[in-house]
Amino acid sequence: MTVTIYDVAREAGVSMATVSRVVNNNPNVKPATRKKVYEAIERLGYRPNAVARGLASKKTTTVGVVIPDISNAIFAEVARGIEDIANMYHYNIILCNADKRKDKEIRVINTLLEKQVDGLLFMGGAVTDEHMQAFKTANVPIVLCATTDENGDIPSVDINHEEAAYDAVRKLIELGHTRIAMISGTLQDPANGYSRFQGYKRALEEAGIPYDESLVRIGNYRYESGADAMKYFIELSERPTAVFSATDEMAIGAIHSIQDNGLKVPEDISVISVDNSRMASMVRPQLTAVAQPMYDIGAVSMRLLTKLMKKESVEQSKVVLPHEIIVRQSVGGLSK
Structure with a gap:
């Protein structure tokens, strides 16, 4: 009993x-x-009995976290930052995987709100009208983590994705590359897709390099899509000398595709990406990448949410964290 x-x-x-x-x-x-x-x-x-205590206090000391892909090491690092700060402030976490599907994201958001969570952290792609409708029905604070909404109405923590991509492509241009390809995420994704694509185009434009549609392939963030895109680039009559990938996983697929086709990185083709996950230092040659402070994004998001849940004053509800390029062995100067 x-x-x-x-x-x-x-x-x-x-x-x-x-x-x-x-x-x-x-x-x-x-x-x-x-x-x-x-x-x-x-x-x-x-x-x-936590349920009984929650009913009495109208607080469950529980936070719902919507994560796009639990198998992705990048999101695992964000979740670790969230969990560490949640423990510090005595909150429990309910972590829900949404498989990067809008219908599942909406369903998970509503389920977490039905569970009477005290706050919600949303990691996902585009924040659509359907997402906003679900958020508006919530009577608890919400923070967007590693993404933002178009109008900036909801508190968020992220990096400047366009600037990160711009810096990566500028690095290749400074090394003498002018025929630079991009493996992009879907352009419906405002961060990993559209913003990084815009950064790529802006870097080319400022350097006076014409944009070439044949040098852009859309991937799905997975290793296989990076490998497939690279195979396409290699088969062009004039292949690129450098590739910018929107994510590490696609970049690693590209590196292996280059090597499988008898070419070398960076001697024949340089590769750079955005993320700087643990995989970047595991692949050979090690991957040069723009580092997102993923742990910090999670930790700062959770700290911001605790302030909102406790109705504390918040100086800045839209937080943009810095990024940096971690130079390794996958990029090199263009041979004369």
């Missing part, structure tokens, strides 16, 4: 109010009494 607070009170020889104060860390309990209650709890195996 379930052990109740009444059982603990009887075992310890105290009132139920005293047990409640001990369980809720109320300081107004004598050390000897507190010790006696803890001993009774341990003997009986009592666990406080």
